[in-house]
Amino acid sequence: MAQKQKTKGKTPESSMPTGIQDRAYxxxxxxxxxxxxxxxxxNGTLKKNMPVEKAPGYGLNAEKVTYLEAVGRTxxxxxxxxxxxxxxxxxxxxxxxxxxxLLKGIVNAVNPSNPDYLNFRTEAQPIVDAAYVAQAFLRAPKALWEPLDSVTKKRVVEEFKSLRTRTGAYNNWLLFAGISxxxxxxxxxQPDPVRIEFARRKIIEWYQGDGWYSDGPSFSMDYYNSYVIHPMLVDFFKVLLDKKRIRTEDYETAVKRMVRYSEFSERIIAPDGSYPAFGRSITYRTAAFQALAQTALMEKLPAYIAPGQVRGALTAVMHRMYDNCNNFDNNGWLVLGFCGHQPEIADTYTSTGSLYMATLGFLPLGLAADNKFWTDPATDWTSKKAWSSQPFKKDYHVDY
Incomplete structure (x- = not known):
């Protein structure tokens, strides 16, 4: 009887999209x-054409921060x-x-005479979004940094150094300053060694165990381990490792913790592709799976989680989120909300530009089309196995 349930519950491979179809989607x-x-x-028209929708009770100066938010996160x-x-x-x-x-856009973004010159020099929020620009350059130096002309590179450096006049929250913001x-x-x-060392020490002190960091001195049950902490810490530590400022085992521990957290991420994806809408910043949508996406991109998935399993799970999330919820306005811009236009659930620091964190869930597109992430058959993910009477791996606690 149990064997019949198992066979009945398993999704036939013939009914699953191919990796080519998934990648095209x-x-x-x-x-x-x-x-x-x-x-x-x-085109120098971002400020002209991007709508600026703000959460109820919004507390920042949107005109000075939302455009850099959109650019850095994208x-x-x-x-x-x-x-x-x-x-x-x-x-x-x-x-x-x-x-x-984007190469043209970066030129415009740091050119004071361009209509789309972006603000790095006032407000605290640019500390956050400059960090995502920095992370982009670290993730794709040959594509996005090296081709820039010398004047633009000099201007980027000046904008980044201008961030040192300000500070931010005592939480994941330390990583933003550090990665810049x-x-x-x-x-x-020449970097600021104090900002680097403070970020390195405090984030590690805030590790709670089993793959979870607190976001500051107290723990918050939300997706910030994925939005920011694991992916940015791993990228931050990679530079420190290259500069011989940390040990190989320090970097490897950070990666192992991200991998462990990614196991939870894969497990919370329901059979229908939905996932829990809890915690701060749920308007960031698919950024909730950045840590899992980066683990896949780095080809560090645990042996029992097949690449085709993660592809199937994340593709299900995307279909559930973007096919069934009207998350774009008539001109193709993201709208405030989680599943559709729900401005009442946006946080008081959230405006249109903030929403482009959602792009962070797409990191496995950085794997070539012939990588096994895309060529392996799609398979059922953990919750789909669990709820269809299939065998699945029980969870466990880790000590690193």
Missing amino acids: WSDLLYKMASPVILNLA MAGVAPWLALPDDDTKEGRQRKELKDA EVFLWSIGE
């Missing part, structure tokens, strides 16, 4: 999401994808268009 969706930001920035999400070589497929043409446009400094270090500039 992902790339079309990321192109749809990112192109309004990137193409407008390239850059960090598309960077691995744009780092792939050019090719003449539909996806390859999409990538090349966005890469060429190690980016500067990676391109041969």
Whole structure:
């Protein structure tokens, strides 16, 4: 009897989309999401054309922060994808268009005479979004940093150094300051060692165990371990490792903790692709799976979690989130909400630009189309196995 249930519950492989179909869906969706930001920035029309919707009770100066939010977050999400070589497929043409446009856009973003000159120099919020720009450069240096002209590079450095006049919250914001400094270090500039060391020490002190960091001195049950902490800490530590400022085992521990957290991420994806809407910043949508996406991108998934399993789970999330919820306005911009337009659930620091964190869930597009993440057959993920009477791996606690 149990064997019949198992056979009945398992999704037939013949009914699952192929990796080619999944990749086409992902790339079309990321192109749809990112192109309004990137193409407008390239044309100097981002501030002119991007709507600025704000959460009820919004507490920042949106006109001074929302555009850099949109650009930095989008850059960090598309960077691995744009780092792939050019090719003449539909996806390859999409990538090349966005890469060429983004390089033009970066020039505009740091040119004081351009209408889309972005604000790094006032307000605290740019500390956050400069960090995502830095993360994008670290994720795709050959595609996004090296091709820039010398004047633009000099201007980027000046904008980053201007951030040192301000400080932010005593939580994940320490990582934002730290990764901006190690980016500067990676391109041969003198970093602020205090900001680097403070971020390194405090984030590690805030580790709670079993793959979870607290976001500051107290623990918050939300998705910030994925939105920020694990992916940015791993990228931050990679530069420190390259500079011989941390031990190999320190970096490897950070990676192992991200992998452990990613196991939870894979397990919370329900059989229908939904996931719990809890904690702060749920308007960041698919950024909730950045840590799982980065673990897949780095090819560090645990042996029992097949790449096709993660692809199937994340694709189900995307279909559930973007096919069944009206998350774009008539001009293709993201709207405030989780599933559709729900401005009442946006946080008081959230405006239109903030929403482009959603691109961070697409990092596996940085894997080539012939990588096993895309070529392996899609398989059922953990919750789908569990709720269809299939065998699945029981969970456990880890001590690192």
